[in-house]
Amino acid sequence: MLEAATTIDYAADMRWKQVEATMRRNGYQPDALIETLHTVQELFGYIDENALRFITSKLPISPSKALGVVTFYHYFQMKPAGKHTISMCTGTACHIKGGEAILEEICERYNLHPGETTPDGKVSLLTVRCIGACGLAPAAVFDGEVVGNLSVEKVREQFDKWMAEEDDEETE
């Protein structure tokens, strides 16, 4: 059974539009499930009950069936790998405005590749194609919050702040 999902505003996070685009491209057929789950994992780093609710509200698949698929494949994760997540946009506008150079520097500094988590489990680094904030390029999503006009310093500041958190420290 799925736990009660917290209410989230799907319209406020452009990544859900990309998830919906995957389903649309597949004609909202049940066969779209695997590809849609891949899209969610790529964009968010994991698939939680909110994602399953979103998907099963659009595809003719029951939540329990979708959950069965997620738990069957080891590739899919139901929890974020890291306590915090930085998703760097690699879409065209962000690329042109220097997003790739920022990503490279961050990868080098923290010895991470996109998709990986710091050894202490504090921060996961992901990439997304476009988060719909092209006017703010280069942009990223820090724990669900879109941050624009990025610089290496801005990303490092956030990264270092999270890395310095005590394990039991409350997060905002």
Ligand code: FES
């Ligand atoms: S390309 Fe980065 S937000 Fe659109």
